[in-house]
Amino acid sequence: MLDKDKSNIAGEGCEVLVPFNERKPLADIERSIIKTYRKHIWSKFIKAIKEYELIQDGDKIAVAISGGKDSLLMAKLFQELYKNGNQNFEVQFIAMDPGYHPDIRELLEDNCKYLNIPVQIYEADVFKVAQKMAGDYPCYMCARMRRGALYGKAKELGCNKLALGHHFNDVIETTMLNLLCAGSFKTMLPKLKAQNFENMELIRPLYLIEEKYIQRFIQNSGIWPLNCACMVAAKRIGNKRYEIKDLIENLKGTFTNVDMSIFRAAENVNMEAILGWQKDGKKTSFLDEYDQ
Numbered sequence: 598m599l600d601k602d603k604s605n606i607a608g609e610g611c612e613v614l615v616p617f618n619e620r621k622p623l624a625d626i627e628r629s630i631i632k633t634y635r636k637h638i639w640s641k642f643i644k645a646i647k648e649y650e651l652i653q654d655g656d657k658i659a660v661a662i663s664g665g666k667d668s669l670l671m672a673k674l675f676q677e678l679y680k681n682g683n684q685n686f687e688v689q690f691i692a693m694d695p696g697y698h699p700d701i702r703e704l705l706e707d708n709c710k711y712l713n714i715p716v717q718i719y720e721a722d723v724f725k726v727a728q729k730m731a732g733d734y735p736c737y738m739c740a741r742m743r744r745g746a747l748y749g750k751a752k753e754l755g756c757n758k759l760a761l762g763h764h765f766n767d768v769i770e771t772t773m774l775n776l777l778c779a780g781s782f783k784t785m786l787p788k789l790k791a792q793n794f795e796n797m798e799l800i801r802p803l804y805l806i807e808e809k810y811i812q813r814f815i816q817n818s819g820i821w822p823l824n825c826a827c828m829v830a831a832k833r834i835g836n837k838r839y840e841i842k843d844l845i846e847n848l849k850g851t852f853t854n855v856d857m858s859i860f861r862a863a864e865n866v867n868m869e870a871i872l873g874w875q876k877d878g879k880k881t882s883f884l885d886e887y888d889q
């Protein structure tokens with residue numbers, strides 16, 4: 598029997614991913630990653646690692662698991678990579694408990710145990726502090742604090758990289774969010790150097806994987822992932838990201854491959870047709886180079 602009560606654990610207003618079936622045996626779940634989802638998940642994972650040079654020999658990678666669908670898949674992908682012979686790196690699986698409801702914490706632990714992910718869970722008072730410090734708009738503060746708490750733990754474990762579960766749709770939604778809401782052209786990069794933590798890099802190995810395949814994989818596996826376990830903002834603050842998600846979905850009806858076009862736009866910026874840009878905090882106008 599599927600435990601229907603688990604659908605009530607998510608914050609109000611969050612989309613709940615209901616499994617299609619009972620939890621499948623672990624061996625079947627693992628096999629499906631490299632068989633059923635070879636094209637849309639496994640190959641894309643490998644491609645991102647190669648194309649963006651995400652892993653180097655001797656890396657020690659902290660794989661950050663929130664317990665949501667994306668990071669659970671990411672953990673399994675790293676394990677598969679290791680099993681398939683790439684052992685030039687080490688991984689540590691970390692989960693930060695920002696003040697989860699006990700039921701959510703239990704779901705996280707149960708999923709990791711079932712999926713054989715040896716996760717280290719540690720506490721950080723993120724929810725409470727973000728709410729106290731940032732009142733009605735805790736999301737930005739919470740995101741920053743969460744990132745800091747993850748980098749800190751990775752560093753403590755002697756890791757030089759922190760892997761996050763952002764995927765293809767997160768990337769194009771970020772591009773569109775910046776364009777439509779912030780008036781800037783800026784995407785989410787597959788890797789970047791941490792500003793406040795020396796010799797630490799952030800990597801995003803799911804960069805090329807479309808969210809719909811992650812959802813399908815999780816639902817077919819019979820796993821109930823955490824769905825936005827936020828205890829603070831929940832439905833209180835309208836989330837522009839959901840609106841952008843819908844917008845892109847609607848655009849797909851009129852423009853062929855619009856998602857890929859948004860993605861490619863950040864690969865094909867034509868510097869000869871741009872009014873201005875910023876680098877290292879310095880603003881430049883096309884006029885600065887016009888007469889040269």
Ligand SMILES: Nc1ncnc2c1ncn2[C@@H]1O[C@H](COP(=O)(O)OP(=O)(O)OP(=O)(O)O)[C@@H](O)[C@H]1O
Binds near residue numbers: 660691
């Ligand atoms: N509490 C946490 N502990 C460990 N890692 C986390 C935590 N919260 C977020 N992360 C990491 O940051 C990534 C992005 O966080 P975000 O809250 O945007 O997750 P998401 O889009 O819901 O993804 P997921 O499905 O993995 O939760 C996650 O995929 C995960 O790698």
